[in-house]
Amino acid sequence: MNSYIKPGDNPLLTEERKKCQFSTDILAAFYHENAQKIKRRHEIYQYYLENKELHDPEPTEFMDRYHRLENAERKVSLLKKHVKKAGSPLGLHYTMMIPTILNNADDEQKAEWLPKAQNLEFIGTYAQTELGHGTNLRFLETTATYDPKTQEFILNSPTTSAAKWWPGNLGKSSNRIIVVARLISNGKDYGPHSFFVPIRDPITHKSLPGVTVGDIGPKFGIPTVDNGFLLLNNVRIPRRNMFMKNAKLNPDGTYISPKHAKLAYGTMVYVRAVMIRTMSHMLGLASTISIRYSAIRKQGEIEAGKGEVKVLEYQTQQYRLLPQVARAWAFEFAGRYTRKLYAQFLGGDVDVLPALHGVSSGLKAVVTHQTAQGIEQCRMACGGHGYSEASGLPQLFATAVAGCTYEGENMVMLLQSARQLVKIASDVRKNQKPTKQNPVTDYLYKTSAATKCKIDQTTDPDPSSVIEAFEHVARRLTFAAFDKLEQLKQRGISAENAWVQCGVDLRRAATAHTRTFIARQFSNGILEMRDLPVQAVLKDLLQLYLFYEVLECDGDLLYDGYVIGQQIEYSKNNVYEALRRLRPNAVSIVDSFDFNDRELNSVLGRRDGNVYENMLEWAKSSPLNKHDVMPFHHKYLGKMMEDARQQSKL
Ligand SMILES: CCCCCCCCCCCC(=O)SCCNC(=O)CCNC(=O)[C@H](O)C(C)(C)COP(=O)(O)OP(=O)(O)OC[C@H]1O[C@@H](n2cnc3c(N)ncnc32)[C@H](O)[C@@H]1OP(=O)(O)O
Numbered sequence: 001m002n003s004y005i006k007p008g009d010n011p012l013l014t015e016e017r018k019k020c021q022f023s024t025d026i027l028a029a030f031y032h033e034n035a036q037k038i039k040r041r042h043e044i045y046q047y048y049l050e051n052k053e054l055h056d057p058e059p060t061e062f063m064d065r066y067h068r069l070e071n072a073e074r075k076v077s078l079l080k081k082h083v084k085k086a087g088s089p090l091g092l093h094y095t096m097m098i099p100t101i102l103n104n105a106d107d108e109q110k111a112e113w114l115p116k117a118q119n120l121e122f123i124g125t126y127a128q129t130e131l132g133h134g135t136n137l138r139f140l141e142t143t144a145t146y147d148p149k150t151q152e153f154i155l156n157s158p159t160t161s162a163a164k165w166w167p168g169n170l171g172k173s174s175n176r177i178i179v180v181a182r183l184i185s186n187g188k189d190y191g192p193h194s195f196f197v198p199i200r201d202p203i204t205h206k207s208l209p210g211v212t213v214g215d216i217g218p219k220f221g222i223p224t225v226d227n228g229f230l231l232l233n234n235v236r237i238p239r240r241n242m243f244m245k246n247a248k249l250n251p252d253g254t255y256i257s258p259k260h261a262k263l264a265y266g267t268m269v270y271v272r273a274v275m276i277r278t279m280s281h282m283l284g285l286a287s288t289i290s291i292r293y294s295a296i297r298k299q300g301e302i303e304a305g306k307g308e309v310k311v312l313e314y315q316t317q318q319y320r321l322l323p324q325v326a327r328a329w330a331f332e333f334a335g336r337y338t339r340k341l342y343a344q345f346l347g348g349d350v351d352v353l354p355a356l357h358g359v360s361s362g363l364k365a366v367v368t369h370q371t372a373q374g375i376e377q378c379r380m381a382c383g384g385h386g387y388s389e390a391s392g393l394p395q396l397f398a399t400a401v402a403g404c405t406y407e408g409e410n411m412v413m414l415l416q417s418a419r420q421l422v423k424i425a426s427d428v429r430k431n432q433k434p435t436k437q438n439p440v441t442d443y444l445y446k447t448s449a450a451t452k453c454k455i456d457q458t459t460d461p462d463p464s465s466v467i468e469a470f471e472h473v474a475r476r477l478t479f480a481a482f483d484k485l486e487q488l489k490q491r492g493i494s495a496e497n498a499w500v501q502c503g504v505d506l507r508r509a510a511t512a513h514t515r516t517f518i519a520r521q522f523s524n525g526i527l528e529m530r531d532l533p534v535q536a537v538l539k540d541l542l543q544l545y546l547f548y549e550v551l552e553c554d555g556d557l558l559y560d561g562y563v564i565g566q567q568i569e570y571s572k573n574n575v576y577e578a579l580r581r582l583r584p585n586a587v588s589i590v591d592s593f594d595f596n597d598r599e600l601n602s603v604l605g606r607r608d609g610n611v612y613e614n615m616l617e618w619a620k621s622s623p624l625n626k627h628d629v630m631p632f633h634h635k636y637l638g639k640m641m642e643d644a645r646q647q648s649k650l
Pocket residue numbers: 091092095126128129134135136137138168262265266268269271274275278353354357405406407408409412416419420423
């Protein structure tokens with residue numbers, strides 16, 4: 001029932017696929033939400049295969065940044081002709097420019113800007129972070145001073161540290177951007193607001209008067225994105241270029257406050273809510289690459305004389321890789337929840353914003369961190385070839401790990417999530433009931449139902465016993481942090497300083513709370529699956545996820561005796577049992593992520609498993625190998641060795 005088998009595939013991979021005990025098509029449709037999306041994915045891939053102009057002229061790993069950016073822009077300009085969604089030089093256009101217009105533009109502005117943005121008549125980005133400030137938005141320095149005489153804003157970067165710094169596609173691609181600047185009107189500073197600012201001529205693409213813009217240089221990864229810098233010197237824009245759906249400014253300069261103080265932060269909440277799926281996909285890509293490769297890589301005999309085995313036979317290899325598959329599924333289910341909540345907010349339910357901010361902050365931090373860790377684990381589990389750019393894993397890691405920083409640095413986001421927990425703890429301590437139902441936090445109002453955990457020795461462990469254990473830990477850590485805050489304040493320490501002195505405890509509580517949320521979403525998410533063989537695979541993945549997480553937080557569980565050592569032993573056995581049950585289907589489970597060879601961009605993870613011959617082809621295509629002897633060899637090493645030989649004759 002594995003539809004990924006094709007003639008000419010590596011027989012070691014085919015034998016894996018022949019063991020498949022479920023429908024990969026059904027599991028793939030469940031992961032991507034429906035069969036129609038799978039069909040569309042295959043159409044796009046087929047179209048890509050048929051249109052050679054969409055292919056890279058050579059492996060991009062061998063290109064310098066200049067040619068990588070040029071190649072990316074070339075493909076994007078072609079993609080516009082072919083498919084709606086485009087690639088990296090438009091990344092920020094789709095993930096932030098358009099959502100900001102949807103989120104912050106009033107109807108008239110939407111009518112003017114949205115069609116042009118969707119039709120790619122301009123390219124935009126979201127320029128908020130400055131050289132001197134990224135987290136602390138209240139201290140952003142760029143100013144937008146209103147001139148009622150001309151009904152214009154004058155934008156300025158008052159200092160060097162006010163330079164916008166990092167926005168993706170700002171350096172060379174974008175020409176109409178969102179600038180987040182302090183709104184100053186009639187001498188009053190209203191703090192950061194969003195403005196629609198042309199920075200390059202629409203025809204010549206030259207930077208406009210008063211605009212200094214460029215690329216910030218090479219980064220840890222993501223070489224095809226021109227993250228840029230921007231300095232503004234008395235750049236004038238019409239009053240109506242301030243996004244006015246939420247806050248407004250009248251022609252005479254009077255300010256009208258938004259319904260909710262944080263509506264201006266909506267785009268960031270949007271990206272945090274939707275990037276969870278992107279992270280799930282990245283972890284799915286890495287586990288596809290590493291599990292396919294582990295199924296064809298033979299190394300070492302288990303029993304002497306019986307021949308080398310696939311490294312996937314080692315329990316340690318399964319323990320390194322299969323939990324990443326389980327987490328990719330867990331993050332997909334968690335991301336569905338935050339996307340649904342965001343849709344509710346975008347539909348006009350502003351009241352949902354605090355809950356959405358609370359859950360998306362913690363989720364973004366935990367998911368990006370575990371995704372990056374997981375990709376690195378997959379890379380390391382592929383030995384030397386995992387370290388080669390041919391594997392696709394180094395670039396995948398470098399791209400994913402940026403998610404720990406952008407859209408709100410992870411530590412800061414966990415502390416934002418902790419704000420919500422502390423407020424609830426305060427309510428509980430005052431015996432106040434929740435003002436409105438929130439399935440994510442309601443458990444905090446309950447005392448731990450059982451004083452003892454229900455994890456026991458069984459072949460069919462009950463997920464609720466683990467979720468209750470996670471709730472117990474999150475509650476304990478939340479109230480411990482809250483009580484410590486209160487004690488510090490009672491000793492006369494300010495609330496702000498108490499908060500800083502409890503930072504690590506607060507971060508731990510937020511992490512435990514987020515773990516509980518993800519586990520619950522995963523457990524609920526698989527209930528929709530009606531096909532029994534697929535349901536069995538999902539139950540094994542859930543079991544692996546839950547008990548792997550138990551082992552990750554065993555100290556917190558044992559801390560107050562809620563769990564005893566024997567139950568940790570049961571949990572280990574549940575992990576090993578899940579690995580054993582998942583092993584025969586491992587390749588088919590990652591096949592069901594349905595990532596094609598273009599998305600995988602990996603010699604190790606190719607669908608056909610023909611790694612070695614393609615590894616050699618890949619290496620031979622390196623520009624270095626156009627020369628048998630490098631042109632500079634005799635100038636340096638050759639001369640050095642010749643001199644040494646002459647020297648030794650003396
Ligand atoms: C497809 C993708 C692929 C992925 C592709 C993506 C490509 C890359 C995109 C990267 C783009 C970027 O990085 S764009 C730049 C991203 N930058 C950031 O995310 C900046 C992070 N910093 C912030 O968001 C803010 O400074 C905070 C939240 C840390 C602090 O804000 P603040 O205004 O000082 O608020 P603070 O005092 O902490 O809290 C006051 C009250 O406001 C609430 N509050 C704070 N923020 C929010 C919020 N957003 N929504 C609701 N409520 C909020 C708090 O809960 C609190 O409520 P109460 O407790 O009082 O009730």
